[in-house]
Every structure is written in structure tokens, then in C-alpha cells.
Amino acid sequence: MNVVRGKLLPPVLAIVFAALLCSIALLVSGGNPASALTAMVAQVGEGTTAVDIVNSASVYYLAGLAVAIGFQMNLFNIGVEGQYRVGAVVAAIVGGAISLPAGLHAAVIIVVAALAGAAYAAIPAILKVTRGVNEVIATIMLNAIAAGVVAFLISQDAFGVLRGNNIGTAEIAETGWVPGISFGSNGTVFGLVLLAAAVGVGYWVMMNRSRFGFELRASGESATAASAGGVNAKRMVLVAMLLSGAMAGLVTMPELLGRDHTYLITSPTGYGFTGIAVALLGRNHPGGVALGALLWAFLDKSALALDNVGVPKEIVTIMQGTIVLSVVVAYEIVRRLELAAEQRRVGRQNSGNGGAPGQPAGASAGGV
Amino acid sequence: MRRRMRGLVVTAVALTSALSLASCARDTGTQNNGAGNTGNKTGCTLAPKPPAASTTASSSAQDEQVDGSKLKVGLAYDIGGRGDASFNDAAAAGLDMAISKLGVSKDNTKELTASPQESEDAKQTRLRQLASEGYSPIITVGFAYSDALKAVAPQFPDTKFAIVDATVDGAPNVTPLIFAEEQGSFLAGVAAAYKSKSCHIGFVGGVETPLIKKFEAGYIQGAKAAAPDIKIESKYLTPAGDNSGFQDPPKGNVVAKGEIDAGADVLYHASGASGKGVFEAAKTANALAIGVDSDQYNQATVADFKDVIMTSMIKRVDVAVYDYVKAVAKGDVSTLPKVFDLKSDGVGYSTSGGKVDDIKDVLDGYKGQIVDGKITVKDTPGN
Numbered sequence: 105m106n107v108v109r110g111k112l113l114p115p116v117l118a119i120v121f122a123a124l125l126c127s128i129a130l131l132v133s134g135g136n137p138a139s140a141l142t143a144m145v146a147q148v149g150e151g152t153t154a155v156d157i158v159n160s161a162s163v164y165y166l167a168g169l170a171v172a173i174g175f176q177m178n179l180f181n182i183g184v185e186g187q188y189r190v191g192a193v194v195a196a197i198v199g200g201a202i203s204l205p206a207g208l209h210a211a212v213i214i215v216v217a218a219l220a221g222a223a224y225a226a227i228p229a230i231l232k233v234t235r236g237v238n239e240v241i242a243t244i245m246l247n248a249i250a251a252g253v254v255a256f257l258i259s260q261d262a263f264g265v266l267r268g269n270n271i272g273t274a275e276i277a278e279t280g281w282v283p284g285i286s287f288g289s290n291g292t293v294f295g296l297v298l299l300a301a302a303v304g305v306g307y308w309v310m311m312n313r314s315r316f317g318f319e320l321r322a323s324g325e326s327a328t329a330a331s332a333g334g335v336n337a338k339r340m341v342l343v344a345m346l347l348s349g350a351m352a353g354l355v356t357m358p359e360l361l362g363r364d365h366t367y368l369i370t371s372p373t374g375y376g377f378t379g380i381a382v383a384l385l386g387r388n389h390p391g392g393v394a395l396g397a398l399l400w401a402f403l404d405k406s407a408l409a410l411d412n413v414g415v416p417k418e419i420v421t422i423m424q425g426t427i428v429l430s431v432v433v434a435y436e437i438v439r440r441l442e443l444a445a446e447q448r449r450v451g452r453q454n455s456g457n458g459g460a461p462g463q464p465a466g467a468s469a470g471g472v
Numbered sequence: 473m474r475r476r477m478r479g480l481v482v483t484a485v486a487l488t489s490a491l492s493l494a495s496c497a498r499d500t501g502t503q504n505n506g507a508g509n510t511g512n513k514t515g516c517t518l519a520p521k522p523p524a525a526s527t528t529a530s531s532s533a534q535d536e537q538v539d540g541s542k543l544k545v546g547l548a549y550d551i552g553g554r555g556d557a558s559f560n561d562a563a564a565a566g567l568d569m570a571i572s573k574l575g576v577s578k579d580n581t582k583e584l585t586a587s588p589q590e591s592e593d594a595k596q597t598r599l600r601q602l603a604s605e606g607y608s609p610i611i612t613v614g615f616a617y618s619d620a621l622k623a624v625a626p627q628f629p630d631t632k633f634a635i636v637d638a639t640v641d642g643a644p645n646v647t648p649l650i651f652a653e654e655q656g657s658f659l660a661g662v663a664a665a666y667k668s669k670s671c672h673i674g675f676v677g678g679v680e681t682p683l684i685k686k687f688e689a690g691y692i693q694g695a696k697a698a699a700p701d702i703k704i705e706s707k708y709l710t711p712a713g714d715n716s717g718f719q720d721p722p723k724g725n726v727v728a729k730g731e732i733d734a735g736a737d738v739l740y741h742a743s744g745a746s747g748k749g750v751f752e753a754a755k756t757a758n759a760l761a762i763g764v765d766s767d768q769y770n771q772a773t774v775a776d777f778k779d780v781i782m783t784s785m786i787k788r789v790d791v792a793v794y795d796y797v798k799a800v801a802k803g804d805v806s807t808l809p810k811v812f813d814l815k816s817d818g819v820g821y822s823t824s825g826g827k828v829d830d831i832k833d834v835l836d837g838y839k840g841q842i843v844d845g846k847i848t849v850k851d852t853p854g855n
Contacts, residue, residue: 152596159593267618268618271681363592370615404594
């Protein structure tokens, strides 16, 4: 009951609120909210949309987890955007250049992607650990640099191959492809959706069943308390950042090995920022992030259906923004309400026991 | 300390105003001389003019009646869509022309637009939506659709597709609508060389892609053909992959200003909506500018700067779209030009504003040489 109220109510309220707000926006601009919402829901059953939602969600999920791992210890890795693009390009270049037996080829590409992403994340990590540079500033800057690095790497001066008016990395040989799960005319689910799921499970195990996960969360709750408890803060920053970068490197792997087989100058950007939104929606919980990723993908695909029925597709962007904002606000409200309830409860207990008023429960439990 | 600061500021202000006064004076001094003179202090040492072109009038007399009322025309735009004041808008104009001239019913058209940063499956879904609703022909605007077409076109063999700016191999129902941007840009380069007083011109590209490099390559080659000693500034707003360079007028302004400060006094932009900033910079510095894609002298969005737009390199996406729809209505797309170039009037230059009227014979002369194959324009820059 309490769990339902604390965890599920805020996002549901946020979605309803966003839908209402968008309906008002549609009414003001002369659109029909009912037909828009119908089109959004109906699209899921049409053509390849359902499969596309799952495919995109796997990409957003990896990006969301990459962000979430930093969020867990209050480390704001805004650089997932740059890390995933560097990882994707380096992996695509390596994958296009080598020839290995099927299976191994794909595995090597995936490992390279993770390493490249981690290597790019190592820069802000080292800067923070050795020089105290704020990771937010460093990663934002490195995003801009990554755009230049990526453009250079896929230019014809470096590793790019001209394809009509487009440039991309050399195509990865078929041994490096990961076969999907075909649903006939309804599309093909990327094989690496399973990778995303596995990363999610791994994330959960690490966070909840490993010492590292405990230390990570402890650092997030209170850095000073964690270091007093023997957690090496610098090591935590470094490892969390590298793990985040490695996950970021994996972001495009489902698309790269399942469909595109090359990284083009027209390849989409912005997954890193989507990851931030998805991590916020999912409150850094692997299950929550998965739902957030699915919701985000559903809304993204809705843009197509709305455009097709003549509703301005920008309404989707409004909806996404509203949802993130209202989820954050809703969680904060619920948190404060629960805090107040907790305080009342403790206050009642304390007055009953005659304990010192204002003394938080268990404050002395871990005392020296 | 503070006084010294103030002194510095005063000196700086005084210096800049003196400098700007000086430059004003210089500008008024050269205004009287006019362009097109050889060996003068102002302007370039020009190469000999090409022989006058024999025939330039294009024959568009065979405008026979074609009935397109049965067609269901779908358009899939790239990011920006109708109203982007660039190539999407040009495609939209072609569709409008088909509606008014070929009797295509407006209810039988559908226009869909790409979202920024969408992934490949979104493009495929968009095309499948159109095709499964019975639209044929379906015109995709922009080379970003080539991979999506490669996947979707074979699934709808009876649907006719066209793609602007790309060719799709192995799909017989896809008609490429490609342009020789470098040829039109060559003429822009010639015009710039003739109109530059400092013999120093500039190019501002939106995003550093192979497509925009074609504009740059033709421009440079044309300028050097007209004036071998000319100095050329060339800059791009964003690297490949970052499409914001096509939608960033402030950045266009700064880069253009940089080129003007380096000495350039005629700027050619191929940067979509960022061109507004380039025009603004040219107007502020009393320089000239060359528009791109459509006749920008007559474009409402940049109307404030029309007096600096001496000509525009026209890429007739509208004509290509219209001709394609017409060819589909006639049932024969093989009559379309393989490449929309100077010869087929798929690219060209505009004369609105009358600023290039005095060198029209030169431009048409070079045009004739390109059409006759005496000059081959490269499509990649490089020395």
C-alpha cells in the first residue's frame, strides 16, 4: 500500500497531468485531444511500431542506466552523450576494420565500445579525482569535444567512407551482426535487447547485492559518512564514472549491430540526454528506468502517428518535458509528505517513551 | 589602478571609432569606382572573359497538359519541414505547383516531417505509413532517407518513390533527384570574384558534409577561374553530425564577421537558416552576400537584408519535385534528367535586385562553357 503510494502514484499522476496539459495545448491551438490520444494509443498495434518501441527503449534503457549509476552517488555524468557517441564510432570503426568469426566479432565490438566509452569518461573522472574539477562542467565541455572528435573520425580524412552524400564508417561484415528476433511484417526485435536486459539485471545485483553497490549508495546518501565508514571517495568517483562510461559506450550497440552496421553523420544524437530524463523518471531503479525508457520510446514513436493524423508532433516534446518535470515535483512532494509523517510518528513515539525531543531515531546506533 | 583602466577603455573606444571612421571613409572612396575593371587597385586581376554563350534561353514551351488528378502524392521532409526557408520549403513549393498546374487534389497529398534526432526506424515507419495508405508517388526530401528507402521501397514494389539529393542502388522504383550544386556554385564564385573590391571573398558552410562541400568546391573553382589570385576564406559552422549549423543565425553572423574582418567583402553561404546571420553581418560591414537554394532576394525571412544579396545560387528542388510528379502522371519517369544541372536549369543563379546585371554576359559565358563540357566543375574542394 505504502509502496504503491510512494513509488507508482507520482509517475501515474505525472503522466495524467502531462496528458491534461497537452490536451489544453491542443485545444488552444485548435486540435482535437481525443483523436490525438486515440492515435497515440492505436499506433502501438500498427505495423512495426510495437517492435520499434521495444528497440528504442533498449537504447534509452542503456543510456538511462549509464546516467543512473552516477546519480546513485550524486555524480552527475552529463557526458553520457559524448561517451556513447565516442564508443559507437570507435566500435564501428574497429568492427568495420577487423574480420573475425561470427559471434566473436560482435563480442569484440561490444567490448571495444564499452572500453571506448569508459576511456572517454576517464577524462572527467581523473580531472575530478586529481584536480577537483566539477564533473558537470567537464562532461558538458567534453560533449562538445566529442562532437568534433566523432566528426573527425568519420570524415574521409580519417575513417569515413563516402556513401552518396552521406559519410559513415566502413560497413561491419556480416559476422559482426547480431541477429534479431523476427516478428514477420511487424518488424524485428534487436538481439541486443537481451544485452540491455542483462545489463539491467547486472546493475540491480551490483547495487543491491555487492559491497561496491552499497558503498556507492552510501556515498550518495552522505559522502562524509561514507568516507568516515572507510569508503575511498576518490576510488568511488573513478569507478562509478568508468562504469557509467562503459555503459554509455554500449548505448548504440543494439542499433549498430542489429540494423545500421555503420555509424553515419546522420546517425541520431541526443541519446545521452534522453538517458538523463529516463533515469530521472525511473528514479535510478533498474525496473523504473526500464518503464521510463519504454514510456519515452512510446512517446517518441507517437510523434509519427500524430504527424500522420495532422496533429503537430511537437506536442510529444511538450508531453515529455511535462512528464519529467512533474515526476520530479511529484516525488519531491511525496517525499516531503512522508518525511512529515515520519517526523510525526517519531515525535509521537518519543513523547511516549519520554526520549529527548528532536533526536532522530537511531542517530546513535552507528556512533563511535 | 582604476584610473588606468578607464584610460585604457577611453583609448580603446577612441581607437575603434577612429578605425571605423577610417573604414567608412575607405568604403565611400571605393564606391565610385564600380566593379569589373581589370588591373585596378580595387578588385581582382580578372582572367579573360569567356566567349559569350550562344544560346541561354531554355525551352520550356512544351508544357503540355498532364492530368495528375488521380495521384496521391506523399512528401516526407527532412528536419524542419515546410516553412524552413530552405530545401524542404523548395520541395513544398514543387508540390504546390503540382497541385495548381497538374490538378493534384490537395486532399490527396500528405506531408510528414522528420523529428530532430530521430533514429532510422522512424524514417522507415514514416515511409511505410505513406505507402500503406496508398500514396504514390512518395517524395523523400534529403539524403538522410536513403537507407530507409533501401529498406522500404522493395516492400512496396508498386509504389513510386523519389529521393532528393541521393541515389538508392538496387531499388528500381526509386527515382533519384540529384543536383549539380557545384556548377551553380561555380557561377556564384565567378560573380563574387567580379564584385569583390578587395579581391578577397568568403564561404560560410552550415555543416561540414560532402553535400555542402560541393557548394564550396564549385565556388572556389569558379572564383579562381575568374580571378586566379583571389583570396578565399572558407569556414563551416558545425562539424558533420551536428546539424545545428543549418539553424544557427548567431553563429552564422559571428563566422561571417570573422571572414569579413579577415578581409573578405563578398560572402557566399550554404548554411540554410543560418544564412540570415551571414546576411546580417554583410549588411553591418557594408559587404555583399550571395544566397543559396532559392532566390533569397525575394525571401520574406531575410527581407531586411535584401539590399546586400547580390545574387543567389538557385537549386531548383521545386522544379525537380514538380517535374517528377508530372513524369509520374505521364507514366514515364525516364525522361527526367539524370542530374539537375546547369544544362537542364536544375541549378542556376538569380538576378533579382539587378546587382549582377552588369556581369550577366560573363556568367552566361561561363555557364555556356560548363554546359558544353569545356569546364568541368569538381565536386570536392581541395587544391
